[in-house]
């Protein structure tokens with residue numbers, strides 16, 4: 019079975035967010051980039067399923083410029099077989115979905131996995147766009163994925179519960195915990211990753227449909243009002259009379 | 265031209281988050297000089313749908329096909345696309361829920377629309393542009409985004425818009441059929457398992473949340489969290505390590521890799537306030553932190569705080585709430 023795992027390159031979760039002086043772009047200076055944490059679930063689960071099937075391939079796909087290659091290599095070190103990078107700045111979700119759909123169509127993949135959303139743009143959009151562009155089902159967000167032949171059984175999170183969904187290949191799923199325990203690269207993986215194929219392709223001509231006008235940081239908090247522990251009940255009065263939330 | 269809003273219903277009632285998006289849609293309609301139509305999904309009653317008039321909705325479309333009671337991505341997408349065509353909708357508004365995101369992303373392709381999720385404010389339409397503000401970087405920033413296509417789809421984050429209430433106003437409910445076939449239900453769920461709510465409040469819909477971290481020491485102490493939540497009518501939540509070791513179910517885990525909540529009140533008990541935890545809660549209107557360590561980073565993000573032992577403070581708070589009521 020052929021798995022395609024889409025990964026994005028995002029600032030480490032502890033990053034202090036700042037922007038370029040015109041507030042049009044995220045300021046990358048000095049920032050550590052990682053594989054989007056949600057995508058790690060997709061990657062590890064694809065590898066596990068491939069191993070369980072005793073054959074097949076896991077291809078990782080990233081839409082990004084050359085500076086994303088260290089994290090693509092990391093995905094190869096974790097256990098993907100080969101990689102494709104679409105050489106473009108990921109302008110918006112639509113643009114990225116178009117790139118993924120084009121690669122997926124060409125490659126005839128059976129299962130297309132990605133993380134629930136990227137932690138930088140928090141779009142939670144690409145999965146559905148890719149599914150619709152390819153005319154195949156999407157299951158998002160998926161907490162569990164098992165395969166039996168060409169049929170997948172997934173648990174899909176809904177507000178207040180979950181659905182058990184069955185779909186046949188090909189399909190798209192966006193992944194989240196507790197799907198698996200994300201793997202980290204071992205020494206052997208890091209060695210072999212260096213020689214695994216990483217193909218760079220040019221993007222399609224599609225234009226994005228949204229444009230960032232500017233970014234802004236949230237207003238700073240006023241500072242905390244401390245209430246002595248002996249007088250804890252006072253807090254409840256403040257919440258009613260001052261904050262007016264209860 | 266019109267504005268279409270997707271309202272999610274459950275057990276006959278319109279969800280609170282959908283009352284907010286309906287209010288958002290009717291205000292957008294007003295800005296654009298048109299009217300807002302709702303299309304209902306899930307299990308609804310005609311009487312409750314008619315009440316969407318209170319949120320400024322002009323009419324409500326409802327397809328009574330019984331298989332639409334549970335979420336089915338294919339069928340919902342087709343239904344809403346058909347309603348958008350019939351109403352010539354230029355703007356489509358949804359809740360930023362798991363349903364909204366699943367359907368909205370597919371619809372954006374089918375209807376060739378620009379899509380913005382996680383939207384927190386009404387659009388700005390100066391100079392012929394259509395710009396919405398959305399949360400980005402896991403709550404650490406906002407982005408003003410221009411939607412360039414002729415059609416726009418907006419998924420509105422919960423608790424960012426006040427629901428309107430024009431008492432007694434009703435909207436006509438029209439039956440609507442998207443002529444759905446079996447093929448549209450191919451991805452219908454085999455089974456739907458709802459959490460055992462046990463009289464509690466669902467976290468994603470909650471206005472008040474009481475949350476516990478590793479400082480609670482073990483699952484046997486969660487009665488302290490539950491008692492306060494119960495007295496307040498709040499939902500319960502937890503930090504990641506707490507759900508990782510199964511003290512609490514995974515669906516209570518909030519943060520960067522869990523769910524994002526934006527209630528009116530978030531009370532954090534024995535949670536240090538790691539940046540990944542804050543990402544899931546920092547758009548809460550009021551944050552209260554109870555922690556025995558005065559240096560805990562959470563205090564910097566808090567509005568009110570108590571430096572103290574949760575085992576001592578929580579019972580006092582519960583008692584104070586009971587006295588208030």
Ligand SMILES: Cc1cc2nc3c(=O)[nH]c(=O)nc-3n(C[C@H](O)[C@H](O)[C@H](O)COP(=O)(O)OP(=O)(O)OC[C@H]3O[C@@H](n4cnc5c(N)ncnc54)[C@H](O)[C@@H]3O)c2cc1C
Pocket residue numbers: 031055476477478479480502503504505506517518519520521522533534535536537538539540541544554555556557560572573574575
């Ligand atoms: C990629 C990544 C993603 C992550 N995603 C998330 C996420 O989504 N959500 C999340 O929560 N975490 C997440 N984390 C983990 C996060 O970094 C923290 O480790 C975690 O939030 C800490 O949980 P905690 O505050 O419950 O525990 P701790 O950090 O151990 O804090 C316990 C706190 O309780 C206090 N305390 C102890 N005893 C008492 C007492 N008797 N009375 C009062 N206070 C007491 C202590 O002073 C301390 O501040 C993520 C980490 C990474 C690397």
